[in-house]
Amino acid sequence: xxxxxxxxxxxxxxxxxxxxxxxxxxxxxxxxxxxxxxxxxxxxxxxxxxxxxxxxxxxxxxxxxxxxxxxxxxxxxxxxxxxxxxxxxxxxxxxxxxxxxxxxxxxxxxxxxxxxxxxxxxxxxxxxxxxxxxxxxxxxx
Amino acid sequence: xxxxxxxxxxxxxxxxxxxxxxxxxxxxxxxxxxxxxxxxxxxxxxxxxxxxxxxxxxxxxxxxxxxxxxxxxxxxxxxxxxxxxxxxxxxxxxxxxxxxxxxxx
Numbered sequence: 061x062x063x064x065x066x067x068x069x070x071x072x073x074x075x076x077x078x079x080x081x082x083x084x085x086x087x088x089x090x091x092x093x094x095x096x097x098x099x100x101x102x103x104x105x106x107x108x109x110x111x112x113x114x115x116x117x118x119x120x121x122x123x124x125x126x127x128x129x130x131x132x133x134x135x136x137x138x139x140x141x142x143x144x145x146x147x148x149x150x151x152x153x154x155x156x157x158x159x160x161x162x163x164x165x166x167x168x169x170x171x172x173x174x175x176x177x178x179x180x181x182x183x184x185x186x187x188x189x190x191x192x193x194x195x196x197x198x199x200x201x
Numbered sequence: 202x203x204x205x206x207x208x209x210x211x212x213x214x215x216x217x218x219x220x221x222x223x224x225x226x227x228x229x230x231x232x233x234x235x236x237x238x239x240x241x242x243x244x245x246x247x248x249x250x251x252x253x254x255x256x257x258x259x260x261x262x263x264x265x266x267x268x269x270x271x272x273x274x275x276x277x278x279x280x281x282x283x284x285x286x287x288x289x290x291x292x293x294x295x296x297x298x299x300x301x302x303x304x305x306x
Contacts, residue, residue: 114245151252158242162239166241
């Protein structure tokens with residue numbers, strides 16, 4: 061840390077790939093390819109892919125509801141409120157969603173939008189305001 | 202009220218539970234919002250193209266804009282005059298589907 065040279069993000073000429081990915085994600089916006097949403101003016105590549113997965117988010121808890129609802133949420137992989145999971149379009153998942161339809165929010169997304177837990181955490185992280193361009197140990201002598 | 206098990210008055214340190222007999226406009230608006238959210242969940246499952254028995258039953262449920270106000274804010278009961286009571290008197294009513302009532306009531 062004492063030997064690291066850091067410069068502000070605006071002056072860096074070699075931003076790290078994670079910053080680039082985050083900038084791309086921000087530029088794309090958070091519009092998801094839902095069938096019920098209005099069509100956007102410019103067709104982006106994500107809208108041309110077929111929606112193959114459910115994005116399921118738990119919005120209401122199953123506290124004090126019968127065990128069958130709690131068990132359905134566990135079977136879907138939902139353990140806490142606001143958790144998001146992705147599942148393929150299959151009849152058994154559709155049945156589970158419909159059993160807890162009062163508790164969840166569902167969107168149809170393409171396969172490219174599927175994220176596992178670590179990927180969701182990485183996308184939630186805020187970017188650093190700087191990029192490391194060099195280290196004092198790497199000085200050419 | 203007289204008897205062995207009288208309610209204690211609040212002024213004497215007793216507890217008070219008051220539930221209004223009907224929903225306020227805010228609660229009604231929130232109930233409609235929740236109905237629309239469940240409609241969107243059923244619509245998302247329908248749009249996915251998957252076929253299952255529970256989807257057939259879910260599509261038979263009326264949508265929020267198809268429901269009369271009676272069904273949105275009251276629920277059938279056999280014990281009251283008029284055979285209806287406020288839907289907010291049902292435990293966990295914000296997390297249950299209570300769209301249909303027996304025909305004719």
